[in-house]
Amino acid sequence: MKRRVFLLGSAALVAGGGYVWFRQSSVDAAALSGRPRLKMPALLDTTKSGRFGLSTNTGQTDFGGGRTGTTAGYNQSYLGPVLKLRSGSVQASVENRLKMPVSSHWHGILVPGEVDGGPHQAIEPGGQWQPELPIDQPPCTAWYHTHIHGATATGVYAGLAGGIVVSDGRDQARGLPSTYGVDDLFLILQDKRFSADGRMVYSGDMMSRMHGFTGDTMLVNGQVGSVTAVPKSIVRLRLLNASNARIFRLALHDGRPMHLIATDGGYLPAPAAIEELRLSPGERAEVLVDFSTAETAMLVSKPDPNAGMGGMMGRMQNLISRLGSDFEVVAFATDERLEGKISAIPDQLGGAIPDLRKLQVAKQRHFSLDMGMGGGMMGGGMMGGEMAINGKAFAERTINLRANLGTVEKWTVSASMLAHPFHIHGVAFEVLSENGNPPRPENRGWKDTVLVNQELELLVRFNRPAPDTAPFMYHCHILEHEDAGMMGQFVVG
Ligand SMILES: [Cu+2]
Numbered sequence: 001m002k003r004r005v006f007l008l009g010s011a012a013l014v015a016g017g018g019y020v021w022f023r024q025s026s027v028d029a030a031a032l033s034g035r036p037r038l039k040m041p042a043l044l045d046t047t048k049s050g051r052f053g054l055s056t057n058t059g060q061t062d063f064g065g066g067r068t069g070t071t072a073g074y075n076q077s078y079l080g081p082v083l084k085l086r087s088g089s090v091q092a093s094v095e096n097r098l099k100m101p102v103s104s105h106w107h108g109i110l111v112p113g114e115v116d117g118g119p120h121q122a123i124e125p126g127g128q129w130q131p132e133l134p135i136d137q138p139p140c141t142a143w144y145h146t147h148i149h150g151a152t153a154t155g156v157y158a159g160l161a162g163g164i165v166v167s168d169g170r171d172q173a174r175g176l177p178s179t180y181g182v183d184d185l186f187l188i189l190q191d192k193r194f195s196a197d198g199r200m201v202y203s204g205d206m207m208s209r210m211h212g213f214t215g216d217t218m219l220v221n222g223q224v225g226s227v228t229a230v231p232k233s234i235v236r237l238r239l240l241n242a243s244n245a246r247i248f249r250l251a252l253h254d255g256r257p258m259h260l261i262a263t264d265g266g267y268l269p270a271p272a273a274i275e276e277l278r279l280s281p282g283e284r285a286e287v288l289v290d291f292s293t294a295e296t297a298m299l300v301s302k303p304d305p306n307a308g309m310g311g312m313m314g315r316m317q318n319l320i321s322r323l324g325s326d327f328e329v330v331a332f333a334t335d336e337r338l339e340g341k342i343s344a345i346p347d348q349l350g351g352a353i354p355d356l357r358k359l360q361v362a363k364q365r366h367f368s369l370d371m372g373m374g375g376g377m378m379g380g381g382m383m384g385g386e387m388a389i390n391g392k393a394f395a396e397r398t399i400n401l402r403a404n405l406g407t408v409e410k411w412t413v414s415a416s417m418l419a420h421p422f423h424i425h426g427v428a429f430e431v432l433s434e435n436g437n438p439p440r441p442e443n444r445g446w447k448d449t450v451l452v453n454q455e456l457e458l459l460v461r462f463n464r465p466a467p468d469t470a471p472f473m474y475h476c477h478i479l480e481h482e483d484a485g486m487m488g489q490f491v492v493g
Contacts (some may be wrong), residue, residue: 069200080162108142113466137413152468191215233340265446393485
């Protein structure tokens, strides 16, 4: 069945843009054959050595397609290697060769506050940080990125981010594709803006501060206009949204299903066939796609719901953006030389079903994600586009709440005006309800980041400690909002 091309009202105004192209039920193989092949990030496998080293660098990056930029990365000029971690103690070393402070937050890795890599673990220029990471969690896809308050948006945009795979080495027994770079692919999705002469640009203008910065060009693993070679088999895509602000609504161009196998914290009990996957900044999802049925395929995205429905400014932004209507995220072409080992979607995955409902709720809390209007329309001290949670902008010396180690709390998180991806450090949570309904498939399982469009109820499990000197953060993962103060911090003890 052909996928319905779904257009927002305003998108009709950008006809002549790319969307008509995606009505095609097949992707032209000849058109893809001239493109450069997508490269996977280098894999830094720590499962034998139990250690890894990262160092921040800056450099000039050629993204392909005539696009270049002055960028930063870990161990390279843009982004960083994918770290493969196993359970047990892992010795990390992060060296900062940049002229500004950076950090390395292990987003989705459940470790104590002192080694979480948040704003309190800044690494000064020339400095080195050597945390020991006690890895103890189910297999999952996670990531790392700089997290300096006020400089996270520009740091991640420059390239200070990389992927993480937590593995228990048992994916073959699960019947899952597990050959990295062949049938187990890591795809880092980002959007960027480029000047007329192809240089990467960033803007902290009013619209970007309000809505978050969105780009006009798609990058996958730091590459523009590439094609991903896949075997004619079942392939696993580890999808990471490392954009500053863009929310993806992903689908295969021909309506073939994606089989969702894992969300942020790891495997679901069984695969769930879905047609659309919503992935907001900071979130990860693993899907299986069957590439045996056709030689080519295209992962596309519908417009960002924040840009399309976020009022007049979002609509204007849509009109000037080439990513305003349905757009290509990543193209695939089968390659006979690649050997895929998996030809069927497994029935079961063995992911533990979080059932926090059986546990006693120690405390109930409410969080309101607040946006100050530029003109001070909201009053209450949130002038000039300041962002806040429960009316309070982030303050480095304020502990906003205290939780007890080993307890479960019910957090109700609400948002108005825009949808905000809400991330909590150092915990895994279960989405209890989403706008009064059961959570959508991609919000099931263990989560650490979730898009809040109206009101979500979360059951949050606190089982990692964080002292007053190294509290955990909770914040909006639209990085411009986070930098502007939509963040709080908590201790667990
Ligand atoms: Cu936000």
